[in-house]
Amino acid sequence: MSISPFAHTVTILDFETTGLSPNQGDRAIEIGAVKLENGHIVDRFQRLMTPGFRVSSFIESYTGITNNMLREADDCAVVMNEFADFIQGSNLVAHNASFDKKFLDAELEAIGRSYDGEFACTLLNSRRISQQATSHKLGDLVRYHQIDNDGVFHRALADAEMTAKLWLIQLDILNYEYGIALPRFSLLQRIGKTPKASVAKMLSEVS
C-alpha cells in the first residue's frame, strides 16, 4: 500500500556503499537519514554497518569510513532492520534516488523487509527547476544555493542533511517562482519525471 499523497512525513536518506552496484556484490556500509514533518526535522538516523568484507582503499579515502571503523559496526541485517522500522509510513527522497533506491531494495530484500513509501529525486528536480546551475552534484548545489554545511561530505548523515535542505529549497522555488505552496509529494515526483523542456509549462498549469 502506498503512502497518501497528502502525507507530511518525508525521510531524506543517503547510503555510503562499497561501490556502485549491488548487482556486482557491493553492499551498504553506512545509512544516514533525516525525517521531516511539515518541513521541520523531527528525527535522525545514522549507523555504520559491516558489509562482511574489507572495503577498498578508494572507498576508505572517498568516505573517510575505514575498515577499522567498520570492524566495530553491526551487520547490515541488524542495521537495515532498524532502518526499515524508521522509514515506515514515510515517503522517501534522495539525491540521485535511483542509486539509493537500488541499495535500499537490495539490503531490505536480503532480510525479507520492505517499505511502503515512494521515492522522489532532488537531482532530477534540480535539473528541471534549477536549470541555470552548471552542475547538479550535491556538493556543487550546496555551494550554488549557499546551503549551510559543516564541510563534511560523503558521509551519510551529513549528505542526508544537505539533501534535506536542498529539498526544502526546491519547495521554496516552487512556492516563490511558480506560486505552488505546500505541493503534494506526488507533484515533486512528477517534476522529476517530466521532460525538461515541458516542466515550466506543467508547473504553470499546476499553479
Next chain:
DNA sequence: TGCCAGGCCCTCTTTAGGGCCTT
C-alpha cells in the same frame, strides 16, 4: 576470453552514443 552499473537526459537521435550523477 574479455568484460564488468544503471537510470536519465541531450543531440551531430530514434537501427546510437556519450555525459551526468551516485559510491
